[in-house]
Amino acid sequence: MIDQRLLPGRFEVVSYQDYRAVAGAIRDMVVRGAPAIGAAAAFGLALAACHSKAARLEDLKQELYQAAETLKAARPTAVNLAWAVDRLMACLSEPLDSVSALRSRLIEEAQRISDEDVEINRRMAAFGAALIEDGDTIIHHCNTGALATVDWGTALGVIRMAFEMGKKIRVLVDETRPRLQGARLTAWELSQYGIPYEIITDNAAGYFLRTGQANKVLFGADRVAANGDVANKIGTYMLSLAARANDVPVYAVVPTSTIDLNLPDGSQIPIEERGPQEVLDIRIGGERVVPEGARARNPAFDITPNHLLTAIVTERGVVYPPFETNLPLIMQGDK
16 A cells, blocks of 8 residues: 555555554554545455464454454544445355355455445546536545545545546645645645645635635545434534535535445544644644643544535435435445
8 A cells, every 4th residue: 555644755655464554554544545444454354364374264253353343443433444344244154165265255355345446436526527617616625536545536536537527627725634634645646637726724715715716615524424414534514614604515525335324413423533643743844833741632533514515426426415315315226
């Protein structure tokens, strides 16, 4: 996987052979983005099977239950992680008669998840690009491109496809503090594609929305509740409030694997709180900004209520309110 902590200064690909190391890479944000985390966890579980020394099928299954819990605990908010692990764990119930057969099956399923993600993203991009008009200026939050997925991207995939269709667009990339996924990763990706962009501070979004200098807001999501409440990178809620106050459409772009119909609303979504140093270790000119002994809070996500969303774009189509009715309808293909 690409070590996303090093971009844009250095492009480095790292390899893992142990599922615990994969869990660490997810936790430490070597890899990030809900779809990418899901695919990484799937391959991590396949690695657990490949490197197990278990000779009996039941012994291997017990090891996999433990590995699954370790991987799921790496980051609790992104539902794709648990979804991918559970999808591989379902293979344990299939009539496989040997350790080698189960190993092969898990590798096959992990690869299938990876391949499906690319196709899903392209379909989402096509639906979303139809919502983008020639001349649009789009505020984009966090990073939702190829780095956050197996390939192509979710919200940034929509922007990329609209641009490749010939639409003249530009992107206002908010920094997305405290880890600066927008300034570091989204700006880097847009540079690769040749898409015009400008970086703005997170707290400048309201200015551009109120002055008519931005006419769409796009972001991804790490989990969507049954009523359409969205858990996404911290700052999404404030951005959506500012957009709604200025009648600017807000679109969440998510694969259906991110929609969790088991949770009635966003209040049920667990919110990961990361270490305070991500907030406190701010330096300008090499000098620490905050006072010694300062404390910080660092929730990684917030919940954007469904009434702030114009629509949710999925690989099966664009879902409009009422989300409580329409999200279950679009998910019926899973049954």
